[in-house]
Amino acid sequence: MSDVEVKKALCFGCHSNCGILATVEDGKITKLEGDPQCPINQGKVCERVGFQLEWLDHPKRLNYPMKRVGERGSGKWERISWDQACKEIGEKLHQLADEVGPETVVFSHGTGRSDEWYISRFFNLYGSPNESMGGAEMCWCPTYTIESTTFGQFAATSTAPSTQCVVFWGRNPSACGDFPEHWGYEQLFGANPNAKMIVVDPRCTEYAARADLWLRLRPGTDGALAMGWMNVIINEELYDKEFVSTWTYGFDQLKEAVQAYPPEKVEEITWVPADKIRAAARMYATIRPCFMPWGLPTDTIGRNMAQANRAKALLKALVGVNMMGQTYLAPPNDVRPLAELEMPGILPKSQREKQLGADRFPFHSWPSYQKISDAQSRVFHHPYFLNQDATCAQNWSVVSQAIKTGKPYPVKGMICFASNPFSNLSNSKDVYDCLKRLDLLVTHEYTMTPCAMLSDYVLPAAGWLERVQVWGTNGGGPAISGVALTGDQVIEPLYERRDNYAFWRSLAEGTFDEETFAKYWPWEDSEEANDFMLEPLNVKSADTVGRPVFCPSPDKWHELTDPQTGELFGFGTPTGKVEIASTILEDLFGPEEAVPYYEEPFESPVSTPDIAAEFPLILTAGSRFMPYYHSEYRQVEGCRERYPDPYFQIHPETAAELGIGDGMWCWIETLRGRCMQRAKLDAGILPQVISAQHGWWFPELPEEDPWLGGWFMSNINMCTDNEVENCCKLTGVYNMKLAQCKVYKAAPAPFNTFTK
Structure with missing residues (x-):
């Protein structure tokens, strides 16, 4: 008789993390199907699930640690043990730290479909402030920073039966891979055919073809279009007057700024007809509840990125937040933040100040993150904010200069994790040149990517079927989901693959002394670490397999008062209000940056x-x-x-x-x-x-x-x-x-x- 078991897992074929039922017969996975009890996907799955068993043991998968023995990029490798690899890497990391300083080592990662708190823990102990490059610096994190500066936290969005209008601004859920979101919209519009849809996109996407209004803008002019919408909404007094008067700071400054963007002028900039601009603004502001999900393109447009995203955030503020079926703000959950826990001061301010790009671009690095964290700690009495040694993402353009010129200091080492820099860093010829110059390049990956092919050490990664998966903890920091949900490790890692935690723990063991290692890496495996992280919820990770634990998430947390002082918390910003005029931006750059404005792309028919x-x-x-x-x-x-x-x-x-x-x-x-x-x-x-x-x-x-x-x-x-x-x-x-x-x-x- 066969030994048959069905396990509940979470698919990491993308970062939607749909619930999966995995059938295991005699230790081998024979079937994958959707879990109808999972709140994420309710049994639905996309086509990626169909090839995950092939991917699990694909001939191209990496299975053993490999060390380069020929010239960089020669394709000549020697199979070695994990212990040898981590010992040699640790010795090289110490050598680089002695020669230049630990800041000489940078880190590059991909889409965040792995447990990431270990990264900060390792880099804080090693002493490098350059711990995040690639996915974080231009995908979602720019919006997170901007919206946290504006609202005190990320402005999540919520579909509900009462939702009447959705704006897809640079977002196409049917193609971007977030299929639970796509299925949610299909359900929303199917149940409420009168709900309105606005699409802002230069292409005719699946959603644009079905939209009530499709605004086909010139790429990169998003900021001007958002300012044009606000011109209409403010001048026609379509905004939520009670919310704006009670809970916002700096409205009069925005009212003055948008006068420079009447629809006719915005039409000249964006190529969107003025009548469509007015119609879209009126539809969005008057048909409520409405919401606007995050869209990647405005994170990646370069020169006007921050102010374009600020303008989009203020569109949410003008109609009010934390209302059913509309934008709500995501408070942190109660998960322990292992990235910084018991480590305050490990990375001192003097070292954080060496973060590449922090002097020239402080809004997406530790100076702004410290200000955001300080403001949030007033509202969120949570160790993530109270103990945070903020660093965030360093800038690839500045890293590239440091590699090639040695200024402001040389960058000689890189650890690349779940990432293909040729795809997620700009100007690939420059990426190639930079990687070839490094003294140490370490990659933890599923296959031989182009970056792995140039590496000194390539270490095999366990896939999602081979490891415990935790969704909703956001690496031990503030979860935007308000829920903790765990997926089973379906089988033991094949060959000599190791999961994310095992990789960083192994690297730490080869790098740090015994006392430091024992103190800061006491958990034998990822399940032990996850249990410690989830302990404040009074559960173990095994308890949340297929059974989500919802963290405290009051609808109007900003209206709560401190039980000891009676003081109104307000929003997690310096003023305690939604900052239409940002005091953090004003402190960092001056009053001219406090409210949004439009600037042409670096290259365009207008600017060049x-x-x-x-x-x-x-x-x-x-x-x-x-x-x-x-x-x-x-x-x-x-x-x-x-x-x-x-x-x-x-x-x-x-x-x-x-x-x-x-x-x-x-x-x-x-x-x-x-x-x-x-x-x-x-x-x-x-x-x-x-x-x-x-x-x-x-x-x-x-x-x-x-x-x-x-x-x-x-x-x-x-x-x-x-x-x-x-x-x-x-x-x-x-x-x-x-x-x-x-x-x-x-x-x-x-x-x-x-x-x-």
């Missing part, structure tokens, strides 16, 4: 007409598509059969003028470089714009340098920019979306033309 004359099309990069997730799964046979080649969208009239037919291989070229993708004729995109896919490489190609899995061939980041001068001047976020480009047919070409 000379460049636009040679490169007449506007590139918007980074479009997502199923079944891939970012740069993952290119090795999976079913994925490549369905989607073998990269595509960019181009308007048929534009294509005809250029002599380009549907499916033709074409060069996309900017001042930075070029790559090849196939043309996809699409009448839904603006004629002046092309939209290119991101994440492309070809793992079937040779792994030796210079091929490295074809990292350069169709990678749109060959075309994107990372010059410090072109970054957002408040945050330092580089431009992952926009550039002026030209497109032309690709004739058969020798290999070396790709790196021209």
Whole structure:
């Protein structure tokens, strides 16, 4: 008789983390299906689940620790033990710290689909303030910083049967991979066909085709459009007067600022007709409850990023927050913050001040995060805020300069974790140059990515079926979900793979002395660590497998009073109110940055007409598509059969003028470089714009340098920019979306033309 068991897991094929029922027979997984009892997906699953068993033991998966024995990128490796790898890495980390200082080592990570608090713990102990580069610095974290500055916490959004209007601003849930969100919207609009939908996107997405209003804006002009909406909402007095008068600070400054953005002027900037701007603003402000989910594109537009996102945040403030079916603010849960717990002062202020980019771009680094944390601690009596040694994300553009010039100090080491820098860092030719210069490059990964191919040590990562998964703890910090939910470890890690916690604990054991290691890494495995983290909820991680524990999340927490003093908490901002005029921004940059404004992209028909004359099309990069997730799964046979080649969208009239037919291989070229993708004729995109896919490489190609899995061939980041001068001047976020480009047919070409 077979030994059959069904376990409850959480899928990490993307970061939606849908509930899965995994059937295990005699120690082998034989079936994966949706868990109907999981509150995230209620039994639904997307097509990625269908190939996870193939992915679990795919021939391309990494299984053993490997050490480079030839020249960097030569493809010559020696299999070694974990103990040897971590001992040698630790010795090299000590050498670099002695030669330059621990700040010489930086960290790069991907989409955050792993347990991340260990990273801060390791880097705080090691002494480097440069602990987060890649996904964090330009994906969600910019919005988190901006909305925390405005509201005192991230402005989450909530679908409810009462919701009457949804604004998808640069968000397409049907393609970005967050399918529980997509299914939720399908249910919302199915149950309430009168609910309104507004889409802001230069492309005709699935949602745009069904929208009541579709605003097809010029890429990068989001800030002007948001200011135009507020011009209408404020001048026509459509805002929530009671909320604004009671709970906001600086409204009069915004009222004055938006007068510079009447719809007719905004039409000239954005190419959206003035009547549509008025109609959208009125629909959003008057059909309530309404909400606007987070959208990635405004995090990645570079120069005007911070103020564009500030303007979007203020659109939420004008109609009120913490109302059923509308925007609500996400308080932290009661999970222990192991990143900093029992470690205050381990990373002193003098060391935090060395964080790369913190002097020039303080709004997305420790100076602003400390101000945010100090303000939040008034409201949230929670150890995450009270003990936080804030660092946040450093800036890739500044890191690149430090690697190449040694200023302000040399960067000689990088630990790369669940990340493919060629896909999530801008200007891939520069990424290649920088990685080749490093003295130490360590990668913990599922497969040989292009970055792994250049590494000194490559360590195999356990996938989600091989480890305990905890959802909703946000790495031990403030959860935006208000819920803790755990997934079973379905099987033991195959071969010599190790999970996230085991990787960092092993590295800590090889790096720190016995006393430090014993004090700060006492938990033998991730389950013990998770149990300690969840202890304030009076549960163990095993108790929350398939049974979510909801953390305190009052609808109007900002109206509560301190039980000892009777003082009104207010919002977690310096003024205790929603800061329409930001006091933190004013402290850091001066009064001119306190309220939003619009600034042209670094390259555009307006700001650089000379460049636009040679490169007449506007590139918007980074479009997502199923079944891939970012740069993952290119090795999976079913994925490549369905989607073998990269595509960019181009308007048929534009294509005809250029002599380009549907499916033709074409060069996309900017001042930075070029790559090849196939043309996809699409009448839904603006004629002046092309939209290119991101994440492309070809793992079937040779792994030796210079091929490295074809990292350069169709990678749109060959075309994107990372010059410090072109970054957002408040945050330092580089431009992952926009550039002026030209497109032309690709004739058969020798290999070396790709790196021209």
